Ligand code: AHG
Ligand code: MN
């Protein structure tokens with residue numbers, strides 16, 4: 001007779017169970033990061049559900065405002081931002097929040113203040129919302145250095161000083177990838193349980209990959225070394241096969257595929273964006289933390 005465990009997973013490693021396990025490795029911990037992460041997970045579940053019904057619930061299209069990057073905000077950008085700000089503030093564990101959609105950092109009311117700072121991109125890949133292509137959320141968490149006088153310096157720390165980072169991809173399934181500094185693990189949302197279950201333990205990027213991922217529409221603005229590198233991906237001179245091109249235009253999805261399949265994702269600086277398009281605090285640092 002079949003054993004139930006052959007068909008169903010019966011010993012579920014939920015994200016909460018995993019984070020509690022990680023916490024127990026630090027006996028001095030009081031569970032503050034666990035509480036913060038559970039609020040972030042709630043935000044991800046909310047956005048996952050909104051994304052699923054976006055076309056039905058009139059959540060597609062523009063919100064009517066422009067953000068500090070000069071981009072027209074989509075309704076889902078604004079909604080997701082609101083959800084995450086509320087979830088983070090109400091966790092009682094944060095003090096400074098930096099979001100792509102807010103011009104200024106949010107300093108949490110001292111009554112609700114905790115020791116963590118969170119930089120986040122509430123909805124990454126906004127251009128893909130209205131056609132139902134994968135989008136995501138990115139977050140990076142720092143520990144505050146000085147709890148008495150909270151200043152912007154707290155979020156202007158080097159990326160390597162982050163204590164945790166992750167992203168959630170709202171794709172053909174909803175996947176949350178998280179690191180608290182000890183390996184990288186992936187969890188898939190089981191919609192019937194409303195729980196993220198570990199499906200990708202201890203993710204390691206394959207050392208070699210067959211894919212390059214870049215917006216080649218920007219090629220005319222690239223510098224020569226970048227152009228030469230991409231040319232080599234297509235016309236290798238060492239006898240190897242040409243690489244395949246995959247580009248979604250949502251960093252979360254492009255990085256997720258790169259993490260699982262290997263290869264390279266790049267958004268090089270160019271004449272149009274001399275410092276690069278991707279934003280260091282809430283896109284590049286968290287993703288680099290996970291990649292490293
Ligand atoms: P966002 O939707 O949060 O503003 O980020 C968009 C970013 C990133 O997700 C993606 O890799 C890149 O912009 C795509 O840019 P192009 O459309 O210029 O390729
Ligand atoms: Mn944007």
Ligand code: MN
Pocket residue numbers: 121123124125251283
């Ligand atoms: Mn983004």
Ligand code: MN
Pocket residue numbers: 077100121122123124125126
């Ligand atoms: Mn965004």
